Structures are given as structure tokens and as C-alpha cells.
Amino acid sequence: VHEAAAPVDLTSLKRIKRELVAPPFVHEHEQIAPGGPRIVEFEMKIIEKEIEVDRGAYLQGMTFDGSIPGPMMVVHEGDYVELTLINPPENMLQHNIDFHAATGALGGGALTLVNPGEKTVLRFKATRPGTFVYHCAPGGPMIPWHVASGMAGTIMVLPREGLSDHNGDPVKYDRVYYIGENEFYIPKDENGDYIRYEDVGESYPDTLEVMNGLIPSHVVFNGKVGALTGENAMKAKQGEKVLFVHSQANRDTRPHLIGGHGDLVWEAGKFNNVPDRDLETWFIRGGSAGAALYEFLQPGVYAYVNHNLIEAVNLGATAHVVVEGEWNNDLMEQVVAPTEYSGA
Amino acid sequence: VHEAAAPVDLTSLKRIKRELVAPPFVHEHEQIAPGGPRIVEFEMKIIEKEIEVDRGAYLQGMTFDGSIPGPMMVVHEGDYVELTLINPPENMLQHNIDFHAATGALGGGALTLVNPGEKTVLRFKATRPGTFVYHCAPGGPMIPWHVASGMAGTIMVLPREGLSDHNGDPVKYDRVYYIGENEFYIPKDENGDYIRYEDVGESYPDTLEVMNGLIPSHVVFNGKVGALTGENAMKAKQGEKVLFVHSQANRDTRPHLIGGHGDLVWEAGKFNNVPDRDLETWFIRGGSAGAALYEFLQPGVYAYVNHNLIEAVNLGATAHVVVEGEWNNDLMEQVVAPTEYSGA
Amino acid sequence: VHEAAAPVDLTSLKRIKRELVAPPFVHEHEQIAPGGPRIVEFEMKIIEKEIEVDRGAYLQGMTFDGSIPGPMMVVHEGDYVELTLINPPENMLQHNIDFHAATGALGGGALTLVNPGEKTVLRFKATRPGTFVYHCAPGGPMIPWHVASGMAGTIMVLPREGLSDHNGDPVKYDRVYYIGENEFYIPKDENGDYIRYEDVGESYPDTLEVMNGLIPSHVVFNGKVGALTGENAMKAKQGEKVLFVHSQANRDTRPHLIGGHGDLVWEAGKFNNVPDRDLETWFIRGGSAGAALYEFLQPGVYAYVNHNLIEAVNLGATAHVVVEGEWNNDLMEQVVAPTEYSGA
Numbered sequence A, B, C: 001v002h003e004a005a006a007p008v009d010l011t012s013l014k015r016i017k018r019e020l021v022a023p024p025f026v027h028e029h030e031q032i033a034p035g036g037p038r039i040v041e042f043e044m045k046i047i048e049k050e051i052e053v054d055r056g057a058y059l060q061g062m063t064f065d066g067s068i069p070g071p072m073m074v075v076h077e078g079d080y081v082e083l084t085l086i087n088p089p090e091n092m093l094q095h096n097i098d099f100h101a102a103t104g105a106l107g108g109g110a111l112t113l114v115n116p117g118e119k120t121v122l123r124f125k126a127t128r129p130g131t132f133v134y135h136c137a138p139g140g141p142m143i144p145w146h147v148a149s150g151m152a153g154t155i156m157v158l159p160r161e162g163l164s165d166h167n168g169d170p171v172k173y174d175r176v177y178y179i180g181e182n183e184f185y186i187p188k189d190e191n192g193d194y195i196r197y198e199d200v201g202e203s204y205p206d207t208l209e210v211m212n213g214l215i216p217s218h219v220v221f222n223g224k225v226g227a228l229t230g231e232n233a234m235k236a237k238q239g240e241k242v243l244f245v246h247s248q249a250n251r252d253t254r255p256h257l258i259g260g261h262g263d264l265v266w267e268a269g270k271f272n273n274v275p276d277r278d279l280e281t282w283f284i285r286g287g288s289a290g291a292a293l294y295e296f297l298q299p300g301v302y303a304y305v306n307h308n309l310i311e312a313v314n315l316g317a318t319a320h321v322v323v324e325g326e327w328n329n330d331l332m333e334q335v336v337a338p339t340e341y342s343g344a
């Protein structure tokens, strides 16, 4: 239907190829754009695979580039994103990609439907600064199923001059972490044990029934319980400003850093808006990505949670941040350690 | 209790009578008020009727003026809304109306309780600009039941000078659509089939039980699955600015336009606040109406969804917008169509 | 791990001791700080006790100072909060306190774990103005359980100069009420009757199972159905500005005042941000406290609800505000009382 579209000549633009890395890490990038708009090239391979999301709980997962969430991309406002999307022959299903950052054609979904053994290349212009979800959306009931199986990630479109605070003054981050939250709907048998399926197709009918009840069996960060705790905890140093990008492609969530705050929070993730300050908890609308900047002021192990504490602790949505530094007694002091109390 | 209230003389004000139309359409109105405050007259008839909300799923519906949602009313800040509310004799139940835009008397609910075969007239002053829910609230457990049966709509109170953007500059819309989202709680029998009831009274006990479990059977736009798709899709032209007003009188939702954005979004719906820009997804608090303005930049069929994709696709909350125009390859291009891929 | 922390000398600061009072009331306090920063002393005793949250529905409750929610504390930005936390010997469980307003050590949770028969003293500096949740967080699955059993409250950190409106102009409240919303997960037996347990320990396994299903049996304000209605209704006078502080430590909610509005709403509760105006319904992210200021313009009985009306009416989340004054017919008038209607 679009064959008469006017051609566009981008041959004068510089190209740069970015190697994607698995979350919570983010590929190398400049916060302030080093020059004019570029075409930024990415490549992602879709991988269907079984994943043990909690002990004894197996998901027939679907992934962008092997990770849940898919890798985070970073470009600047005015850049062009050029993605090569590969559906290898060993997969069973058709997939595509819908970028919330893009304009038209179902976010690119209508132009990127690839069968197993196919690849395609999509280019779009990143016209709006912010953090935006991308996800698979191959049509009909495949859409929620593929998303609930793990096919979602985030692109961050930075303002060319970098981020700015509530006064419009520039602000830089020392580190950035990408937390992708997913909820899974893993069916149980009549004994209450999770069912393990032979393949993704076999898992569909039961999974659909659980999904339609809207109550997940698991709510996790980065694909499985414990993906960001213990040895996998995020790290920071006192005095560093850390940008936490948080996405949830399907269901609302409310990130909270226990013992910390959001100094500057773009709750809806869009950098043309004035960030909120001092937040205890921020809200990610299902189908969006938001960003929170925090300067760590105390050392210690912080828990970063979805502050529905049932979802955080019992269903899995907990990460850790290990922060080095020196304790500041002015901010907090244990004046009297727990000691005997013998009645009023 | 209010018999000593001071009378008010509005005889000097002009009156105008508006004919309400069924959503997603909105009655004729001026965006900028053509003069001083007026008394704007509306009339709504409450209609109880069975509705097939999805194939084989029947709701014992309750409606304002025959539609779910009820029709959208438009006035300007400072105008007086004068509503004649009719409960025809063929209905079974008592109803009323609570305007979130109004001040006092439970939003008018305390002054408008009408039995079958009664009518009443309520007048209130629209003092705050924004989009506001109205709904039936006849007391006790009737309140959630009537709302969950369809009795809710929206009034838009425009600033007298019309809308303004994040800079305070005036902005006009070329079209306005009203999407009312409802969730239904239709009971199933022991075989998992939806139960069809003789009348609204018979449906109550089972429906109450499903409602209290908080998981709906259906989540729909404009009263039924497919009310705004196919032949009923909304329409627009490239370059047009469309205002989407979205209400949910009971349960949170998160509208998203696939392949589009919210250029200016009044998420909580109140026009005295600075609108957010560039949103991918916006959040409608249960019991409120919000507004999002978007200029369509590409042609095509857009899906407008509640971005809990299970609710959108499997439970029904999907609409379409068909947009005419010419494809812009600068914004997006299919660089390489899906083609064979024979391994890494 | 923090033994090398530099000491801090606060001996020059004035101390003031505040007596906490049960919600919805708030202890005596100044809106504008009367001088420089002070150390504000509070004491709370943790009390485990059975509570009848609705007729025939018994919660094995856990409380700060005997009330659900725990009492609201008020200090000013820059003040130091010094809390003595007591776990009396008659309790069964270990508890602690995590202040969202504090910085480091899991909000103080890591420094305040007290066994039955112990007490501790924590001091932290209130560096960010706003309303913030505090709650028990004794580790692992105890966290959601203790919160869902009632252990949460709010501290309000006022700007030293008091609140200011959307223009930055000072604004004062005539009254403040604190509404703490909780959802409970009380198990039922095979007949659908609520199970009453011998003690808190016995209640845990069944409660955990209900909690993990994410659907509460009760959603209430101030600890039980009817805690703020009838004789316990809040009171106000026409023309008074009332600040409603609303917390939910675990689950999202959406307060609404039927027949009223939020004139100035700090939805996320943090006073460095510009308040929203004219809201019909505002959203409290699970794990946060927000604040809404309203000047009552009409007399009458207002319902203050969580505007998921099922949760409000059927599950319990309804309060009342009784307002004295004279009816204003300009704002609203019953033009024609309900009267016979004999057909179209």
C-alpha cells in the first residue's frame, strides 16, 4: 500500500554499528551526541528456548538476542535506528518487532514479520527523546503470548545535549542499568506443581488459560528469580549517579529502591517532560519504560523492588545494588542497638 | 436539609440545548467559547437492556441513553450543565447520576435518584476544566454493579479559550473521539460457558460474586468486543490532530496507540495542568477520564489498545483508527523486506 | 560493617518529643518550622493482636502503636527523626522499620530488627519534603506478610516554610487527616467462611497462599470496614482546606472524594514537585503516600473512596467526611425533584 512513498536519501549520514549487550548492562554510548544525526545499526536474533525462571519452574521462553528482556539500545534524538532482525531456522514461530519509539506501521510490526529462516531490515527515525519499550507483536493472541514469554526490551533515545534536570540544567549519569520486568503465567497441574512442556507450541493452550485469568505465577526482573541478586547484583559507588531504566511491556509496576530514592524520575520515560524529584516509588504503566536517576549517598546492599511486596518477595521481583563507600552518620545512625526491653 | 439555601438567579444567561450522540462521536461544539457562560441543556434516558458483548456472552446492561459508555457532553468552564435524567417505566431499577465535574451532593447523586417512571432535572456549574467521568451511583452495592453494567460516561469541560499546550500556546483538535472502557464480570457455568440471564435482577447474585473476585471476563471499548474495529473503526487523515478522550469509571487502564504517540497528554484529564509530551502509553486512574492529542504523521491502520495486551487482545480492549495519507519513508522504511536467512 | 563511620555531633540541636495519636488524626505540629532544625523524638510500640476487620472476619494483625495504619509523624525538612521502637515481650515475632523517607541501611530496616522483649533507637535526617510510607520489613517472605497484616504508616516531612501551591505561593491547611489503606488476605474454609486462627503463626501458611494469588479479601481504610464512617466519620466545615494524606504500602489505589476534588494534589507525595490541580481521582502507587488538599465548598456527607468501586463498596474502602455549612445553589441545584414520567 505504500509503494508510491517518496524515497529518502540518507547517504550523507554517518553510520555507526552498536554491539548489543545483555541487560542489566547497556552498550557503550555517548550521553551527549558527538555531532549530527547518524544511522545507528543494530542486529538482533530471535531465540526461542526453555528457561528455568525459578527452581523447578520452566518457561517456554521467546527472546530478542537470547535475553529477557531484550538488550537496551541507545541513540540520540534525530538519529535513525536501523535494525536487522533475524528469525533463525531452528525457531518454530513467526515474530516481528513493534517499537513504541517509532511512527507508523504498527511501530514497525507491520513491516518486520519474519518466519523461521528469514531476516528483515527496518529503519526508523527516533524523533522523540525518552525510554520506550519495543516488543514482538505478531498479531492476534500471539501478541500477549509472545510478550508474556519474554519478547520485549527498551530503546533509550537521549536528547542530543544529554539529560537535563527539573531546572533544565544538564545532568549526567555515571552508570546506567536496565531492568526489564516480566510477569509469567506458568500453568500448574492438579497437584499444584508447575507443568514443564516439550516445546513452545505445546505450552500455549494452558498458558493462554492462565494468562486470561490475569494473575501471574511469577513477576521477575531480567528473566528469572535472582537474575540481579547475589553474584549478579548491580554495583555502584557512593557519590555515583545511576540511571535505572525500568520497562514492563504488559503490566503495571512500581519500582522502589529500599533505602534510596529517585532524585530525578521520568516516570513515563519521556525526556521532554520535567522530571519528578524525591520519589519513594515510581509507576511504570504496563507497556512503557521509565527512568530514574539516583545519587547513592550511603554504602550497603540496596534492594530494588517492585513495591507490591508480594510480587517482589514471593513472586520474584527483587534486585540488589551493592554500593561501596563510607557510612554517613548524619543521614542515619543506629543510636541504640537492639537491647533488652522489660515492659512499659 | 438544604431548604434554606440562597436562591440563584441565572435568568440573564443564554441557554443552548445539545443533542447527545453515541460514542465514539461527540456532539457539535465550539472549542473556544463564543461568549459568556451559558446554561447547556442535555437530556439522557436510562435504558436497561441485554447486550451481546462478545459472541455468546450476554450482559444484562444498564446504559445512559442506550450506549456504553454514555454519551460525552462538552461545555466550557463557567457554563452551567442542566441535565434532564429520565428513568422510563419499563426499567426495573432505581438509578441516578454522579458527575465528577460537579461540587456537592455526591456529585449530584444525592439529588437525582429516580425510580422507574420518574425524571429529574439537575443543574451544576462546571468550574474546573478537564475531562471528568459521570456514572450511576444509587447507593451501596448497587454502585459498583451499575457501573460495571455500563452506566458511565464523560463530560469534557473546555477552558473558555480552548486547550493550550505545554508552553501555554493555544492548540486545536481536528477531530475528537470518545473511548469509554468498561470491564464486565459475566459469570460462567460449571462447563465454563457464559450464563445468560432472564433479566438484570436475576443476573445480580452471580455477577456480584465474580465482581468481588476483581478479575473481569471482558475488558472492552465502547461496550463490546469490536465496537471500534472493522466497519466501526475511527477515521482520521494524515496531518490531523485527533483528541482521544478515554474514560474508565472503575478500573485502571493504560491506553496506547500502536505506531503513534500522545503528543500532548492530560493523563489525569485536567486542563489546568501542563500536558505531558511524547508518551508511548498513558495511565487512566480507575474512576477518571484523560485526554491525549495526537497528530497523525503516517497513513495506515492503527490499533488503539489498553496496553495490558492480554486485556487488549484476549479480553477485548482494542480499537482501530484508519488514517489516510502518504507514507513518509524518512520516519520509517522497510529497508529489506523479509527474506531468506540461512544461518549465522 | 559501618564501625569506621565518622561521628556526628548534634548536641547543639533542640529536641522535641511528639506524642503520636491514632489515625485519621495527626499529632500537634506547626506547618511552618518555628526555627532551625530539631531532633524530633517519637516512640512506637509494636502490638500483635487479633482484629475483627469486618463482621466475622478476623485478622491476625500486626501494628505500630496499636493502630492500622501506624500513626502519622510530622517533621520539617532538615529535622532529625529519632524513633524508639519497642517490641514488647508478649509479641511472637521479630519486627523492624523501613522509612521510605530515610537514606541507607534499607531505610533503617537493617538497623532496627528487634525481637520480642527488645527495643532500639534509630535516628535519620529528613532531607526530602513529602509524605512517605514507613513499614515493617523483617526480611524475606516476612516482608509482604507483615505489611499485609497492618504494619505500615506515614511520615510527612513538611518544607520548612510550609506547603506551596502550583504558583509557588504558600498554602496552609485547616485540618489534616491521615487515611491508611490496607488490603487483607483472609483465608476462607471450604464453605466460603473466613477462618479464624489461634495466633499469628497459625495464620501464616493459609494467608501466604491467598496473598500469592494477589486478590485481597478486604480493602479497607484505617484497619477495618467502617473505621471512618458513621460515628467515626471525618469532620470539616465549609471553607476549610483539608489535607488528606493517603498511604498504601503494598498495592495501588486511587482515592476520590465524591462530590469534591483535589484542588492541589501531590500524587506521588513529594512537595518539591508542582502539585496537580482539579483532580477527580488520584493515584497512589503501591508503596507510597500522597497528599491532596481540598477546600470544601458545599455542606453534606461526602464519601471518600478508592474509586475501584468494588473495592470501595464491597471490599470496604469507603470513608465519610461530614461537612457543615450552607448549600450553594450556584454550584448545584436540584431544578426539578424526581417526579412522574409517563413516557417519551
Ligand SMILES: [Cu+2]
Pocket (backbone or CB within 6 Å): A062, A094, A095, A096, A136, A137, A138, A146, A151
Ligand atoms: Cu514473537
Ligand SMILES: [Cu+2]
Pocket (backbone or CB within 6 Å): A098, A100, A135, A287, B256, B258, B307
Ligand atoms: Cu506495544
Ligand SMILES: [Cu+2]
Pocket (backbone or CB within 6 Å): B062, B094, B095, B096, B136, B137, B138, B146, B151
Ligand atoms: Cu444505575
Ligand SMILES: [Cu+2]
Pocket (backbone or CB within 6 Å): B098, B100, B135, B287, C256, C258, C307
Ligand atoms: Cu465516581
Ligand SMILES: [Cu+2]
Pocket (backbone or CB within 6 Å): C062, C094, C095, C096, C136, C137, C138, C146, C151
Ligand atoms: Cu513486623
Ligand SMILES: [Cu+2]
Pocket (backbone or CB within 6 Å): A256, A258, A307, C098, C100, C135, C287
Ligand atoms: Cu518499602
Ligand SMILES: [Mg+2]
Pocket (backbone or CB within 6 Å): A019, A020, A043, A044, A045, A065
Ligand atoms: Mg547481536
Ligand SMILES: [Mg+2]
Pocket (backbone or CB within 6 Å): A159, A163, A164, A271, A272, A273
Ligand atoms: Mg529535557
Ligand SMILES: [Mg+2]
Pocket (backbone or CB within 6 Å): A263, A294, A295, A297
Ligand atoms: Mg540525592
Ligand SMILES: [Mg+2]
Pocket (backbone or CB within 6 Å): B019, B020, B043, B044, B045, B065
Ligand atoms: Mg438524548
Ligand SMILES: [Mg+2]
Pocket (backbone or CB within 6 Å): B159, B163, B164, B271, B272, B273
Ligand atoms: Mg491549560
Ligand SMILES: [Mg+2]
Pocket (backbone or CB within 6 Å): B263, B294, B295, B297
Ligand atoms: Mg506529532
Ligand SMILES: [Mg+2]
Pocket (backbone or CB within 6 Å): C019, C020, C043, C044, C045, C065
Ligand atoms: Mg506512643
Ligand SMILES: [Mg+2]
Pocket (backbone or CB within 6 Å): C159, C163, C164, C271, C272, C273
Ligand atoms: Mg514546594
Ligand SMILES: [Mg+2]
Pocket (backbone or CB within 6 Å): C263, C294, C295, C297
Ligand atoms: Mg476549591
